[in-house]
Amino acid sequence: MKSDGHAVYDEKSRRMVEQMILAEQRHIAQRQQEDCDCKDGMFPRAAITDRRKFLFAAGSLAGVVGSGGFAHAADNKAPPGAFHFDVPDDPTKEQGRGVAADGGYGSRSQFETEVRWRYPTANDITSWSMTPLEKGLGNLTPSGLHFERHHGGIPTIDPARHSLIVHGMVDTAKKFSMTDIKRFPAVTRKHFIECSGNGLTEWNKPTLKTVQGTHGLLSTSEWTGVPFATIAREVGLQTDAKWVLAEGADAAVMTRSIPMEKMLKDAMITYGQNGEALRPEQGYPLRLLLPGYEGNTHIKWLRRLEVSDKPFMTREETSKYTDLLGDGKARIFTLEMDAKSVITFPSGDMKLPGAGFYNIQGLAWSGRGRIQSVDVSVDGGKTWYPARIDSTPEPICTVRFSFPWVWDGKPAILQSRCIDDTGYVQPTLKQLIAIRGSNGPFGSIYHLNAIQSWAVNETGDVANVHA
């Protein structure tokens, strides 16, 4: 091995990719154990007979019953977020559970098993987890399945003791308690958040098998909070105020510099997610939301905003989250997420049971505005057809699309391509690499928004390919 440091980095990256592949394999194996008959239609590879056996076993288990008649997940086979109950032969022949038997806060069905899986870093304090996009219904990601990226673990913060300090180039520095922030008029908007490292394993060659692995650092929520512009009027901005440092209250004290133009345009100081308080792993009690910006900038556990005339050049915008180009130069402050789409059904590691009708489905999104249209190809991009848009396109929010496909049983390559309302067309991987180069540790790392290809072979197996 060369001792110039670069080769060592490549070896480290190679091991990291190997670990991700192994983690995904473990997740797939577990999913095949847990899938139930209610998942038919998504066509996972596990044989239906195996799944019936598991269901029977699970149904015959006597749950350990806790308060309110609830069995604790740790004590039985119920998946995370669910409780196990015995299944009656005929639910019309015995009484069900009582109103608010759950203690007043609900849980999901014990037959719904989808979970995030985590990239196996040496510890789970600095790591990330991915959203199972192939199981999603509609645009919103359930709060419990929103992808995560932490650099110093998930802090436990008492909102009564949390505050936001706004200072620097302002007329009057101020400290806002959570009560102060909630007294301001709030807005509610649906936006996706995507990590700019989404798909980082996929630059050089198809690496992970499932859409959860290739695209799962993407989630959509309805966010509620106060526009930063309101806070700015409270403190008064000085003439040369051009940048804001946002700082989190986690053990990593995550910091990023944000252009003031963006902060005043649509930044939100959020405390609500999908109709309730933010989840702890999404920044409870306060998170900076920057619609369309790369995920790392949406500072969680927000405690400080420092106004300045220039960026602060933090670790997260110098050694990380920059894009090394083909000529050896690097792009910096590449903050907007480009338009992107992916087919989530059928997608990698599924198996189509035979020729016939399939409703191809997927998601499209852009950090610059609304999705205008989506095209689908079943021949690797030779022919494109307009997809049906299944939800009303909103700015900087995912839309669902679908395409009715009659599979003739011959090999096919499925692709989707979106156009946003700025006229930007999602590129092929070849087009993207021609502009961006391919010289990072994985080829490149950040901002991979190329068209994704899924190959369907004669036996119906669906695989991640570069086409």
Ligand code: CO
């Ligand atoms: Co970037």
